[in-house]
Amino acid sequence: MTLLVFGTTGQVATELRARAQGAIFLGRDAADLGDPAGCAAAIRAHAPTAVINAAAYTAVDKAEEEEALATLVNGAAPTAMAEACADLGIPFVHISTDYVFAGDGDAPWSPDDPTGPLGAYGRSKLIGEEGVRSAGGTHAILRTSWVFSPHGANFVKTMLRLGAEREKLTIIADQIGGPTAAGRIAVACLAIAEQLTQDPDKRGTYHFSGAPDASWADFAREIFAQAGLPCVVEDIPTSAYPTPAKRPSNSRLDCAATQATFGIDRPDWKSDLTETLQILSRNKGIDR
Structure with a gap:
């Protein structure tokens, strides 16, 4: 499999670089998601056998002021990528988010449940999902949540910094979801891309998050x-910690279809957290 990956420095892209030896990785300098046509041209130029999109606009609060840019990057760019992949007859794996849901109730969201994003970021990601599906090619949309890793900005690293500085922290307890290690997402994306090359009928929308579900x-x-x-x-x-963008209260994801179709189980986030902390300790908290 000749793999092309959009993204080089994000959490999942970094983990993919560590695992997908020989893959082609395109950063912003080579493929700017602000230029959807350029992204599609890059796919056609490299002629890979599968594509993973691990790049996105992820500034949830800032998206409230930059919805047009978020929609270009998260909506138009993956749509153009998916169309190019469909033209070439190759699989396209796209990472999405729990933010496409309204976040009400307390039951895990199934892939085919009605969507209802609460803010600009979620709306932009939903537009991307719709574009990927409408392209008509072999694809997998993988929704995930609460991503963490030893690198980049994430909740684990923020808590380590603040926890070392303060005796007490107030943390939101009424938002529930599944913390998910970026390395696990990378492994899942690679497995899905490989399986789609063998069996295009596995195309569709799937969920993947760590277990057990927990509050922040x-x-x-x-x-x-x-x-x-x-x-x-x-x-x-x-309500005690207002932010520009409203977060979903219920980010639980039903991952049964991912296990049944691809044989990928929900990972134990506590075990993955242990590994993340060990890496950070070895590196003294410095990104790899």
Whole structure:
């Protein structure tokens, strides 16, 4: 399989670079997602046998002010990529998000549940999903949530920094989801791309997140416990921590179809957290 990956520095892209030896990785200098036509041209020029899009506009709050840009990057660019892949008859794997859902209730979201994004970021990602499907090619949309890793900006690294500075932190306890290690997402994307080349009938929309589901406060407590930090977590409601973009309260994802179709189980995020902390400790918290 000759693999082309959009993205080089994001959490999942970094993990893909560590695992997909020989793959072609295109950063912003080679393929700017602000230029959808250029992204499609890059696919045609390299003529790979599969494509993974691991690049996106991910500034959730800033997207409220830059919705046009977010929609260009998260909507038009993956649509153009999917159309190019469809023309070439090759699989396209696209990473999406729990933010396409309204986040109400407490049941895990199934891939075919009605969407209803609460903000600009979610709307932009949903437009991308719709474009990928409408392209008509072999594709997999993989929705995930609460991504963490030893590199880049993420909740784990923020908690380690703040937990070392403060005796107590107030953390939101009424948003529930599945923390997911970027390395696990990378492995899932590679497996899905490989299987789609063999069986295009596996195309569709899937979910992938860590287990068990937890609140941000639960997540923080586990980080501090594993890191040996004495910082105390005080639970607060979302209303006590307003942000420009509204977050979904329920980010639980039903991942049964991913397991049944691709044989990929939900990973244990606590075990993945242990590995992440070990890497950060070895690197003294510095990104790889």
